[in-house]
Amino acid sequence: MTNPYAHIIEPLDPQKPDHKFFNLKKLKDPRYDQLPFSIRVLLESAVRNCDGFLVKKEDVEKVLNWKVTQSQTVEVPFRPARVILQDFTGVPAVVDFAAMRDAVKKLQGDPEKINPVCPADLVIDHSIQVDFNRKFKLRSFGAGVGGIEAEAVMLGQPISMVLPEVIGYKLQGTPNKYITSTDIVLTVTKHLRQVGVVGKFVEFFGPGVAQLSIADRATIANMCPEFGATAAFFPVDQISIHYLKQTAQGFKGFQVAPExxxxxxxxxxxxxxxxxxxxxxxxxxxxxxxxxxxxxxxxxxxxxxxxxxxxxxxxxxxxxxxxxxxxxxxxxxxxxxxxxxxxxxxxxxxxxxxxxxxxxxxxxxxxxxxxxxxxxxxxxxxxxxxxxxxxxxxxxxxxxxxxxxxxxxxxxxxxxxxxxxxxxxxxxxxxxxxxxxxxxxxxxxxxxxxxxxxxxxxxxxxxxxxKVEKVNERWNSLKAPSDKLYTWDPNSTYIKSPPFFDGLTRELQTPNSITDAYVLLNLGDSVTTDHISPAGNIARNSAAARYLTSRGLTPREFNSYGSRRGNDAVMARGTFANIRLFNKFINKQAPSTIYLPTEETMDVFDAAEKYQQAGHPLLILSGKEYGSGSSRDWAAKGPFLLGIKAVLAESYERIHRSNLVGMGIIPLEYLPGDSAESLGLTGRERYTVIIPPQITPRMTVDIKLDTGKTFQAKMRFDTDVELTYFHHGGILNYMIRKMSQN
Structure with a gap:
């Protein structure tokens, strides 16, 4: 169907009639003037992409009615105009796309449908390591684009998001002459952490905004993961326009004894x-x-x-x-x-x-x-x-x-x-x-x-x-193969076909209850994606090191986990391999756990492998803010490969919860007031999570223990779209089945 809002399209400049935009003021809806600027961005996207299928008129109405819907957990689709990625998520995406093409081909679909349909930009900024040798040298590794949700967006799937609350943050006055931009940024971050803005938009306003350069504002916005907001928004002003023209405290907490x-x-x-x-x-x-x-x-x-x-x-x-x-x-x-x-x-x-x-x-x-x-x-x-x-x-x-x-x-x-x-x-x-x-x-x-x-x-x-596109002759001289399917090199220790889609069929499988699961790890609060999937060096005594050694590599050739994100064998072994991971089972920091059937202490990967060989599903127990920190797709992919079926936590970092859903892992959340401690959970119990035939967003489910105890938790599938992904076994499975249809 044609866009029902086509009548509000007009030229941006009468002298350049080909450059057009949707003039939202022509909606003549009094609610528009009451919307925060950040919500107007969502409205414009909904209006521009309204096709009656992926984005409907009802979605536009939900955004216009934001003053009411912001507190009602109302879901709307959002179609980004562009995907910007850094290289640590890029290599996995390229690998996933190659594997998805194989899967679509196996389901008698057209593998060429697995191709980005929106512009995607890659910034190669994470693949460089500093070497110490008096003067420093650099090493550059892999490159690519990706991220679990980003992959679906690049294939034309809108993001499903709950209309957020918007927190206004007023800035006024002028900075002290000795204050740097970073001081301002860190102060704002600390304040927003104290206020609590997880899952919300933060919109800055007030006379003090004019004191911040575009670089200052970008620095604040880039700290969103640190204060938990979905977005930090500075409305366009003259400083923004000028930029576009210009650019054509102590040791508390470390338990050090006073002596x-x-x-x-x-x-x-x-x-x-x-x-x-x-x-x-x-x-x-x-x-x-x-x-x-x-x-x-x-x-x-x-x-x-x-x-x-x-x-x-x-x-x-x-x-x-x-x-x-x-x-x-x-x-x-x-x-x-x-x-x-x-x-x-x-x-x-x-x-x-x-x-x-x-x-x-x-x-x-x-x-x-x-x-x-x-x-x-x-x-x-x-x-x-x-x-x-x-x-x-x-x-x-x-x-x-x-x-x-x-x-x-x-x-x-x-x-x-x-x-x-x-x-x-x-x-x-x-x-x-x-x-x-x-x-x-x-x-x-x-x-x-x-x-x-x-x-x-x-x-x-x-x-x-x-000079960006001309200066690197080696990059420019690379030849891209024209084959529809990628030819996997069995000798490569960097790129390997992942097993995510092994056994995938056209038909959906009914989700089953998780029965008699063991707890792989019993964790506390603030487990970050760095704890789950470290990006740095590969320790010589780690499971990943043993794998690479078996492939004929020496320690000097191990490189980092970040550089090997295209190899699931390395990344699965690197999951929970952070030496600062605190596991209550062993009561210390180490990338280890206890294999409960025999009470042996071993690397997390080795224990998970033994559980999988015995056919036992796995859970993770955690506290507050599970998955905080940088968005990392392997922090969800790794646990999936370890056989983890669900995580039970007091709360989740927003993006990581979404990534778990994207990989088909159930994010379970304790009911208010409950925790592992209050329920007397040790993690040594066997857990059965009852999945009913009909699932609704954020529904409460029963969890039964082999001790006879039963309690309830909330399944954090927040939208109907997330439930659809879960029924398919994850967002990538959903996209493969969708792309395989004639």
């Missing part, structure tokens, strides 16, 4: 003796596009470095320093402004462009440093200008990781410790014996803005981005 606070461990590095203590900085990274695409904080870091060098300050050589900008433009303006040399003198040399340390690709620390940390059981620290500092993510040997602005990253690197009061204590004593304080070298906002106005100019963006 051990001042432990010192000496070690040798490059022939000199140094010492480490609790809080010693061993990694200092200006990393991640969150901050390094923001000219004000990057130039601020450069100016601070310049003044530090001139004041005779330096960074201890064992501290792993790195600079990985989010864009080549950053390097351009740092050089043009004359501060790059000073950054290099402090060890902050450009090691590549991308997330690196923030994603866990910090690379190895010097062996003598690791030995000192281990010997003293030290809480060593990493400080980074990224947006993720979850436990075990940055580096396995840095138990304390702090987010800071780029200038503060340099300051802490110079100080060599996080245990410093910058107001009262000097950063260091220079070679002349003079104490140098942070205030002596800290640039003001006015000084930074003056340099920014002089050196960050539109021509830089134009020159750098014009």
């Amino acid at each position: 051990r606070h001042d432990v010192q461990v000496s070690f040798q590095f490059n022939g000199a003796e140094y010492s480490l203590s609790h809080g010693s900085v061993v990694i200092a990274a200006i990393t991640s596009c969150t901050n390094t695409s923001n000219p004000s904080v990057m130039l601020g870091a450069g100016l601070l470095a310049q003044r530090a060098v001139k004041a005779g300050l330096s960074v201890k050589p064992y501290i792993k320093t790195s600079l990985s900008p989010g864009s080549g433009v950053v390097t351009y303006y740092l050089k043009e402004s004359g501060v790059m040399d000073f950054l290099s003198q402090l060890g902050f040399e450009v090691v590549g462009y991308g997330c690196m340390t923030c994603i866990g690709n910090s690379g190895p620390l010097p062996e003598s440093v690791v030995e000192a940390i281990t010997q003293g059981d030290l809480v060593a620290a990493g400080v980074l200008s990224g947006n993720r500092n979850f436990e075990g993510r940055v580096h396995p040997n840095t138990r304390a990781n702090y987010l800071a602005s780029p200038p503060l990253v340099i300051a802490y690197a110079i100080a060599g410790t996080m245990r410093i009061d910058f107001e009262k204590e000097p950063l260091a004593v220079n070679s002349q014996g003079k104490e140098v304080f942070l205030r002596d070298i800290w640039p003001t906002r006015e000084e930074i803005q003056a340099v920014e106005r002089q050196f960050v100019i539109p021509a830089m963006f134009k020159e750098v981005y014009e």
